[in-house]
Amino acid sequence: MAKLRTDQLGRALSGTLAPIYLVSGEEPLLVQEASDAIRNAARAQGFSERELHHIDPSFDWSLLHSSASSLSLFASKKIIELRIANSKPGDKGSRALTEYAGAPADDTILLIVTGKLDNTAQRSKWYKALEGAGVHLATWPIDAAQLPRWIGARMQSAGLTADHGTIELLASRVEGNLLAAAQEIEKLKLLTDDGVITSQLMASVVADSARYDxxxxxxxxxxxxxxxxxxxxxxxxxxxxxxxxxxxxxxxxxxxxxxxxxxxxxxxxxxxxxxxxxxxxxxxxxxxxxxxxxxxxxxxxxxxxxxxxxxxxxxxxxxxxxxxxxxxxxxxxxxxxxxxxxxxxxxxx
The missing domain is CATH 1.20.272.10 (Zinc Finger, Delta Prime; domain 3)
Incomplete structure (x- = not known):
């Protein structure tokens, strides 16, 4: 399984798509955005139907095979998404994923979304079965030292510029919550005409938080x-x-x-x-x-x-x-x- 970083995903999705994508991690925003990017790339290549399954101990894993072998009357390509909250598919799931990885369905992309996969999980049968068939994108939390750089890059991609002190102000406000940081950046886009975020504007936005925070x-x-x-x-x-x-x-x-x-x-x-x-x-x-x-x-x-x-x-x-x-x-x-x-x-x- 090819392993990608989040900054490599865009280029990887610009060509031929893999039959299986595994997105893992504990940071909800990064997992969500990586999954969104894969879905959007798939839709752009004609994968217009999507089936979503939340995996719990009672899940019927035979649905994976039946879903992959059937298409609706209105779509010729399908995305099957499995969300495994505890990152453990269990014995039945391990067997089902192993069998599927051996012969991925045509005109189907399997997107598996899990929490963090530790070393034990990456030595498991189901993970190894997927290694040669698809792509694993592991997302990692942004720590305190990395957060200002992440915010700066996010602002730049949004067409905004700010000095280091202004970025540090936002970093101290959100304290590691990337979703909150992303929401504040979207708010800032609406408050500037030239894309320049001053420390005064940032301070006013930071102060103008929800009444109940x-x-x-x-x-x-x-x-x-x-x-x-x-x-x-x-x-x-x-x-x-x-x-x-x-x-x-x-x-x-x-x-x-x-x-x-x-x-x-x-x-x-x-x-x-x-x-x-x-x-x-x-x-x-x-x-x-x-x-x-x-x-x-x-x-x-x-x-x-x-x-x-x-x-x-x-x-x-x-x-x-x-x-x-x-x-x-x-x-x-x-x-x-x-x-x-x-x-x-x-x-x-």
């Missing part, structure tokens, strides 16, 4: 301000904020806290652990305070709750994502709304 919500949860966090959550919901965006911000900090907690358990100093986990200097007080009240086992349960919210957002659980988010925010803030046993039971629904 996702990052404010997370900071209040980290600080143990349950009342304030819940108020922010209700405000974000009333303003039409996407639940998955709220979940992304909460999950990011929960993962970072868990990494810190595990390093501390290994005997590392808290300050060293936070630096190793990539905690921004100005957030170390908040993160450090949260580490004083949240242990590794609690953080692992929070991650399980976050995974349950994710499945509710995708329709894979019979639950309201915003109700689940409320429980997650309360637990994150230090308020026990449900006993751990009840949380685990709820995640099965």
């Amino acid at each position: 996702i990052f404010t919500l997370v900071d209040k949860a980290l600080a143990g301000d349950a009342r304030g966090a819940v108020k922010s959550l209700h405000g974000l919901r009333s303003e039409g904020t996407d639940a998955i965006a709220v979940l992304w911000a909460l999950t990011r900090d929960i993962r970072q806290l868990l990494q810190c907690a595990q390093l501390i358990q290994q005997g590392r100093h808290k300050d060293w652990a936070m630096k190793q986990a990539g905690v921004w200097a100005k957030r170390q007080g908040l993160i450090g305070g949260a580490l004083n009240r949240l242990g590794s086992s609690q953080l692992q349960l929070l991650l399980r709750q976050a995974n349950g919210v994710d499945r509710a957002c995708k329709g894979m659980r019979n639950a309201n994502p915003w109700d689940d988010l409320l429980d997650l925010v309360l637990s994150f803030s230090g308020v026990v709304s449900l006993k751990p046993a009840n949380v685990r039971l709820g995640l099965k629904l």
Whole structure:
């Protein structure tokens, strides 16, 4: 399987398309944009029909073969998209993907979208079966040091220019949330005629954020301000904020806290652990305070709750994502709304 970086994808899609594309990674914006680019290139070459399947343990993998062997009356080429949330297709999925990779269907592109694929996954049967048949695009998170450069490149592609200090201002505002950065850049495009973004304009845009801000919500949860966090959550919901965006911000900090907690358990100093986990200097007080009240086992349960919210957002659980988010925010803030046993039971629904 040819392995590509995100900056190589455009050129790779300008020629003959591969029969299989695997897009993996934890950064939602990069995964989404890479998948969009593949779909758009396929449509431009006549792949006008698309079938989307969310993979869970109950998925019928025979649908892959039947979908690939049947076309609608209105299309001669098809895109089959498989979204594997946990990056593990299971035994049946492994066999189905192995068989499909051995003889990819004509006039069909198989697009597989997963989370991060670790070394174990890349040694698995299904991954190796795909190696010789398609293309793997692995997306990687943008860390704090890389973020200004990423924002600068994004602004340049949008026809905008700004000096380093102005770009740093936006980087400090979004703190690693690429989706938020992309949205701010789109806003800036509407506010300038000549494409030049001054520090004054950037400061005004940064200050003119939503009344209920996702990052404010997370900071209040980290600080143990349950009342304030819940108020922010209700405000974000009333303003039409996407639940998955709220979940992304909460999950990011929960993962970072868990990494810190595990390093501390290994005997590392808290300050060293936070630096190793990539905690921004100005957030170390908040993160450090949260580490004083949240242990590794609690953080692992929070991650399980976050995974349950994710499945509710995708329709894979019979639950309201915003109700689940409320429980997650309360637990994150230090308020026990449900006993751990009840949380685990709820995640099965």
